[in-house]
Amino acid sequence: MNAIISASDLATALAGEAPPVLLDVRWQLSVAKAAGEPSFDGRAEYAAGHIPGAVFVDLDRELAGPPGAGGRHPLPDLEVFGAAMRRAGVSAGRPVVVYDGGQGWAAARAWWLLRWTGHPEVSVLDGGLTAWEGPLSVEAPSPEAGDFRPAPGATGLLDADGAAALARTGVLFDARAGERYRGDVEPIDRVGGHIPGAVSAPTTGNVAADGRFRPADELAARFASLGASGGTEVGVYCGSGVSGAHEVLALAVAGIPAALYVGSWSEWSSDPERPVAVGPDPQ
Template identity: 40%
Template sequence: MRFNTLISVEQLADLFSSPADVLVCDGSFELSNPAAGLDAYRAAHVPGAAYLHLEDELSGPKNGQNGRHPLPTREAFAHAMARAGASDTTQLVCYDSAGGMYAARLWWLARWAGHPDVALLDGGLPAWRTAGKPVETGDGATRPPGNFTLRDALAGIVDFDAVLANVSSGARVVLDARAADRFRGENETLDAVGGHIPNARNRFFRDNLDANGRFKSPDALREEIGAIAGTADGAALISQCGSGVTACHNLLAMEIAGIRGAALYPGSWSEWSSRRDAPVATGAA
C-alpha cells in the first residue's frame, strides 16, 4: 500500500515491519530559533529518520525580494532527497512536533518534484510517542544515497506577477494560512508590513487539525475550506502564508479533502510585503 497524504502511527509501524522501502524525514523547526529543530531531532526522533532542515534543504537562497523561505530549485531538492537515501520507489514519510506546520513543506516539495509516494505522519512525533513507539537519540544512522530523480510535477506554483494580476482579475481565490491577527495586519513581528493581499481570504492552517492535533476528516475539511473559498475547485485557488511554509499545510488539507489543483505562491506575504508595487489590505476582509 502506498500513502500520498496521511499515514497513521500504526500504519507506519506496520511499514517498518514489512520489506517496503521507507524513508522517514524529520522536519522539526522553530522560526525563532533555526537551530532548535536539529536539537529536537537529536533529543528524540522516529527510528531511522533523517533530518531535513527548513532553511538548508527545504529552501533556496534569499535575495531580499523573494521572501523568507524561497523554494529550492527542483534539482537541489532532488539532490537533497537522494543524499538522505530516497529513491524513486521510496515511500517518504515526513513529520514534526508542530502539527505538520513544517513537515507539510517537505510533503509539498516531494510532490513538486514529481514523487507521489509521500505522506505526513498524522499527529507527528507526539502521536508516535503517545502510542508507546520507540524513539532514537543522536544523529541517527546514515542511509546509502538513493536515486531520487525529477519527474513531472504533481504540484504547481504561481509567482508574484501572477498574483498581482489576480488582484485585478479575481480569476482565482487566494487563501492565506496565517493567523487571523496577522491577516488583519495586527501583531506583525516577522515582516516589515502588516496586512494581506487584497481580496484574499483567511484559512488559518491550524484549523485543519482537531483537538488531538490530527487532521480533520476529508468531509469536514472539504466543507470548511469550501465555505471560506466559495468553491471546491482547487484549480481556482492559490495558497499562501507568511513565507510559503504553512501554505503547504493548507494544500495538504485540500488534497485530503479532494480539493485538488491549487497552486502555491512560494514568496507569500514575506515577498509581497517587500515589493513597492504590491497593494496591501488590512482588516478582516
C-alpha cells in the same frame, strides 16, 4: 499513498518488507529570522531521539534557498534539494513519510516540495512525533543513497503575479493568523495586511486540539464555506511558504488541488509598489 498517515499505519509500514523512507524535519519559526538569525531546526532534538531509521532534513538549508527578494523561504536550489533527498535515501519508486514535532508545517513543506518535484508517494505523519507511540532511537542511520531527481512542475506553483490574478479569478487563501491577515499586528514582515482579494483561512482551522487533521469531510465543508468548491481554482500563501504548504496539504486531504505561492507575504510585502489590503475578510 494518502497525503497523511496515522502513527499506527506508519508502525505497520516500517515493520513491513519494503518500509518507506522516513524524514525528520523538526523545525520552528523564529521571529528573530527577520533580523537574519536562524530558526530553530530541531537537530539537537533529533539527536536526542527520533523514530528509528529517520534521517534529519534541515528546512532552512535543504528545503529553502537563502532569504532574499524571493522571501524568507524561497524555493531551494534543486541540486541542493535533490542531493539532500538522495542522501536521505529517497528514490522515485519508494514511498516517503515525513514528520516534524507535531505542528505539521515543516513536514508539509517537505511533502509539498517532493510532490512538486515529481515524487509520487509522499505522506505526512498525522500529528507528528507527538502522535508516535513506538520506540525512539538516538542512532543516526546511514541509508543507501537514493536515486530521486527533482522534476519540478508536478503540482501547482504561483508567483506574485499569479497569486494576484488568482485572488481575482479564483480563491486565494491566506493561511496566516487572522490578526496578521487583518493587519492588526505584523511581527516579522515590512507591513501588515494581505493580498487584495485573498480570503482568510488560518491553518489552525484545519486541525483538532491534538494537532491531527480534521476528517476529510469537515475540511471539505470548511473550504467550501470559504469559496473553494465546484472546480474553483485554488491557491494558498502564508508568511513564507511553510504554513501555506500545510494548508495545501489540508486541501489535498479534502480532495481539493491547490497551488502554493512560495514567496508568500514575505515576498509580496517587500515590494512597496505591490498593493496591500487591511481589515476583515469581506466574506
